[in-house]
Amino acid sequence: MTTDAQNNIDYAMLQDRLGYKLRRAQMVYFDVFFEACAQEGITPGLFSILAIVYHNPGLTQSAVSAALEVDRSAMVAAIDKLEGMEVIERRKSKNDRRSYALYLTEKGKAFTDRLNQNVIEREADFEKFMDSKDREQLLNTLDRIIQAKKDNP
Numbered sequence: 001m002t003t004d005a006q007n008n009i010d011y012a013m014l015q016d017r018l019g020y021k022l023r024r025a026q027m028v029y030f031d032v033f034f035e036a037c038a039q040e041g042i043t044p045g046l047f048s049i050l051a052i053v054y055h056n057p058g059l060t061q062s063a064v065s066a067a068l069e070v071d072r073s074a075m076v077a078a079i080d081k082l083e084g085m086e087v088i089e090r091r092k093s094k095n096d097r098r099s100y101a102l103y104l105t106e107k108g109k110a111f112t113d114r115l116n117q118n119v120i121e122r123e124a125d126f127e128k129f130m131d132s133k134d135r136e137q138l139l140n141t142l143d144r145i146i147q148a149k150k151d152n153p
Contacts, residue, residue, distance in 0.1 A: 029126065036122040040115045042085075045070070047119070049078055050112045053088060053102045060099040061090070087111050 014020045030044070037047050045068075052064050059067075065075040079102065082088040087108030090100040104112060127135060 032122045032126045033119065036118040037115065039118050040111065042115070046078055046082060047112075047115055049075075049082065050087065050104065050108065050115070053104055054109065054112045057103050058093075058101045060093055060096070060101055062099065064102060082108075085111075 033044050037044050048068055049064060052067055053059060056064075061075055061079060062072065064070075065072050068075075070078070079088060079090065083090065087105055089103050089105055091103060093099040093101045130138070
């Protein structure tokens with residue numbers, strides 16, 4: 001809900017600040033993403049883990065943690081939750097017996113497909129104001145920002 005006071009605020013110094021705009025856009029979009037995940041009773045973070053493992057079966061917990069830039073101890077708790085839901089399973093790594101490889105169960109694959117469809121539908125509603133060219137350009141720009149951080153830590 002927007003109040004009259006909010007409508008009269010001068011954002012002059014913030015209008016051209018990339019960080020401010022990115023954060024505001026992220027907050028707006030995250031609400032959409034969160035709702036799509038909440039329909040299935042999980043968080044966006046858990047969806048991200050499922051999506052990575054879906055397309056990369058057998059990755060170690062450490063590799064998934066690094067890919068998502070998540071603390072390893074937080075990753076253990078997240079995998080415990082997904083394992084409790086019977087959507088993911090840990091197996092001893094064939095390459096390193098000290099590590100666990102992650103795999104989706106059949107239930108997990110179906111769950112991830114359904115969840116991804118929820119996200120796609122919610123994004124479509126959210127992105128009605130953008131044509132496919134604008135969307136592609138935005139994604140490319142965001143990828144460049146992310147890559148710049150990786151290249152220049």
